[in-house]
Amino acid sequence: MKRILVTGGAGxxxxxxxxxLLTRTxxxxxxxxxxxxxxNLNRLTNIIDESNNRDKAKxxxxxxxxxxxAEINEYIANDLGDFNYIIHMxxxxxxxxxxxxxxSFVLDNVVATCNILNYARNFKKLEKFVYFSTDEVFGPAPISxxxxxxxxxxxxxxxxxxKAGGEELAVAFQNTYNMPVIVTHTMNVFGERQHPEKFIPMTIKNVRDNKLVSIHSNAKKTKAGSRHYIHAEDVANACLFLLKQEYASLKNEVDFGGAKCPKFNIVGPIELDNHELAQEIAKAQNKKLNYEFVDFHSARPGHDLRYALDGSLMKKLGWEPKKNIFERIKDVVNWSIKNENWI
Ligand SMILES: NC(=O)c1ccc[n+]([C@@H]2O[C@H](COP(=O)([O-])OP(=O)(O)OC[C@H]3O[C@@H](n4cnc5c(N)ncnc54)[C@H](O)[C@@H]3O)[C@@H](O)[C@H]2O)c1
Structure with missing residues (x-):
């Protein structure tokens, strides 16, 4: 039986x-x-409790x-064992x-990445190591x-x-130690049990409570920020799809000026601006959206109005998100209202 390590599994x-993975492998x-x-370990308890065969899943x-x-010492290494796949989230x-x-981000995203790569580099049966990166490494995307x-x-x-620093380490381990590393860049992910600080759960809650929803916009307050949102189940589907591809075949797909480590953009089906998104969230609750545009980006450098990735490589390989994004939003709103402890 294959063995997989998911770092950040309670995230x-x-x-x-x-x-x-529990339902598809x-x-x-x-x-x-x-x-x-x-x-939050309750996330894992929740999915185990909801699975068809609770004891087996456990x-x-x-x-x-x-x-x-901290590096993975002998005690932790003995506990972990070795793996066919590692996905570093x-x-x-x-x-x-x-x-x-x-x-603290250098320690968690760069040093920690080096520790897990170092641990895995002598594995004999490792088929793939996925470094789970973000669209944000490219910075803001001009329109089009x-x-x-x-x-x-x-x-x-x-x-x-x-995240870009950790990504370069992953590339270096592929080049230096010939580890079967691939990199994914994923756009904004949403879904059940997301941290309530994030825009979608926060908006669901504010709409439910008839509160004002703040939407980041341009300086003139005429245009809201936008993203290609993607549901976490579609992301999981894309990751499993990539894990199941032969490493050699992936390498051939992505050569770029001699660069070796294959990289893949995992992109949501359409670009949505945050005003449209908030309206969808209100519609799903049969409520009127009470909102204001806030020019957050001029006041707080470091926040970008638009991110965008090209998903054509994954499409060429045969992968696309399955379900309509508006259905996904409706499902997450309904679930969150029923399971209000998560928002
Ligand atoms: N959420 C998004 O929209 C998005 C988009 C693209 C990429 N990503 C990437 O996806 C991954 C997961 O994101 P998320 O939204 O689930 O985040 P999250 O904060 O919900 O989960 C991260 C998990 O990692 C754990 N963690 C953090 N530092 C650790 C360390 N030093 N050692 C052990 N565990 C540690 C945390 O306890 C947490 O459970 C991250 O690598 C993030 O950069 C997220």
Missing amino acids: FIGHHFINY DWHITSLDRLDFSG KRLKIVFHDLR AASSHVDRSIEDPM INYKERDRYNSTNPYSAT
Whole structure:
């Protein structure tokens, strides 16, 4: 049976990926997480409780506590064992917090990445190591520009810079030690059990409570920021799709000026501006949206109005998000209203 390690497994995207693996594979799954303010073991308990075969799911999921700021010592290594696949999702991910405290992001996103790469580099049966990166490494995208996998980087805040730093380490381990590393760049992810600081759960709650919704806009307050939002289940589906591809075939797809480490953009189906998105959230609750545009970007450098990636490489390989985005938004709103402890 294949063995997979998901770092950041108690995080938002990590637990969705684990849920997806539990239902779509028979693999043995290990979650490694240090459970900080954004990690929450109740996410994993929830998905186990909701699974069709609770006892079997429980047996297939092992939970290991470890802070990757420290190297993986002999005790932890014995507990973990080795793996066919590693997907490295553990990171500090809240942009505002990176602006307040950049060094903690260097430790979590660069040093921690080096620790997990170093641990994995002598594995004999490792088939793939996925470094789970972000669209934010490319910086803001001017209208009509959608960045491709090998476009230049332009970090506008410490979060994106440290994700780009971790990404370069992953590339270096592929080049130096011939590790089967691939990199993904994913756009803004949403779904059930997301941290309530994030825009979508916060908007669901504010609309429910008839509160004012603040929407980041341009300086003239005429245009809201936009993203290609993607549901966490679609992201999980894309990751499993990539894990199941032969590494050699992926390498052939992505050569760019001699660069080796394959990279893939995982992109939501359409570009949505945050005003449209908030309106959809209000519509799903049969409520009127009470909102204001806020020129957050002039006052707080480090926040970008538009991010955009080109998803054509994944389409060429045969992958696209499955479900309509408006249905996804409606489902998440309905779920969050029913499970209000998560918002
Ligand atoms: N949320 C998004 O829209 C988005 C988009 C693109 C990429 N990403 C990337 O996806 C990954 C997961 O994001 P998320 O939204 O699920 O974040 P999250 O904050 O919900 O989860 C991150 C998890 O990593 C754990 N963690 C952090 N530092 C750690 C360390 N040093 N050692 C061990 N565990 C540690 C946390 O406890 C948490 O459970 C991150 O790498 C992030 O950069 C997120």
